[in-house]
Amino acid sequence: GQNIDQPTEMTATEGAIVQINCTYQTSGFNGLFWYQQHAGEAPTFLSYNVLDGLEEKGRFSSFLSRSKGYSYLLLKELQMKDSASYLCAVKGSQGNLIFGKGTKLSVKP
Amino acid sequence: GAVVSQHPSWVICKSGTSVKIECRSLDFQATTMFWYRQFPKQSLMLMATSNEGSKATYEQGVEKDKFLINHASLTLSTLTVTSAHPEDSSFYICSASEPAEAFFGQGTRLTVV
Numbered sequence: 001g002q003n004i005d006q007p008t009e010m011t012a013t014e015g016a017i018v019q020i021n022c023t024y025q026t027s028g029f030n031g032l033f034w035y036q037q038h039a040g041e042a043p044t045f046l047s048y049n050v051l052d053g054l055e056e057k058g059r060f061s062s063f064l065s066r067s068k069g070y071s072y073l074l075l076k077e078l079q080m081k082d083s084a085s086y087l088c089a090v091k092g093s094q095g096n097l098i099f100g101k102g103t104k105l106s107v108k109p
Numbered sequence: 110g111a112v113v114s115q116h117p118s119w120v121i122c123k124s125g126t127s128v129k130i131e132c133r134s135l136d137f138q139a140t141t142m143f144w145y146r147q148f149p150k151q152s153l154m155l156m157a158t159s160n161e162g163s164k165a166t167y168e169q170g171v172e173k174d175k176f177l178i179n180h181a182s183l184t185l186s187t188l189t190v191t192s193a194h195p196e197d198s199s200f201y202i203c204s205a206s207e208p209a210e211a212f213f214g215q216g217t218r219l220t221v222v
Contacts, residue, residue, distance in 0.1 A: 097153075
């Protein structure tokens with residue numbers, strides 16, 4: 001079956017660093033995506049990993065280990081506007097995305 | 110980057126009526142588009158895969174006669190919710206993929222009263 005797990009909620013302080021973990025078990029794998037989603041809006045693309053290792057893009061970094069079925073999204077220098085849901089998604093063999101339930105991040109002053 | 114445009118952004122309809130949602134790829138041709146549904150505080154769930162020129166593929170538990178999908182051209186896919194009921198109220202969103210990214214429409218908030 002398809003299973004993607006990530007924490008339901010996390011809280012962090014403005015200016016801090018937070019790591020959101022994602023583990024997956026899927027029948028096909030063509031890459032792992034991280035999206036940011038504000039309530040009532042479409043997801044916004046953050047990162048894509050298809051090979052093992054760390055991808056860095058500004059304040060956001062994403063890591064993938066295919067052998068462990070594990071990824072994390074690292075957010076540095078947190079800002080209040082980073083409060084949102086963060087979705088981990090695996091691209092299946094048909095090209096569709098299989099989403100985790102999302103992690104709601106609350107950034108406090 | 111590529112753009113996917115979805116209309117309408119929100120719609121309120123009466124129970125028993127039908128609603129059509131359009132999804133257009135504006136600057137690329139999408140042979141495949143995906144339709145997702147998201148209930149409040151839940152994740153996006155794939156409903157169906159829309160294939161240009163052929164029948165859509167529906168996920169288990171999604172009624173193909175209720176959620177009609179048409180993908181008549183490489184730039185347009187439509188989802189029609191037929192005989193809508195209050196339990197169909199949800200956020201519907203379409204997507205088209207390239208190898209390293211998936212592009213989403215703006216989403217449609219459907220409320221059935």
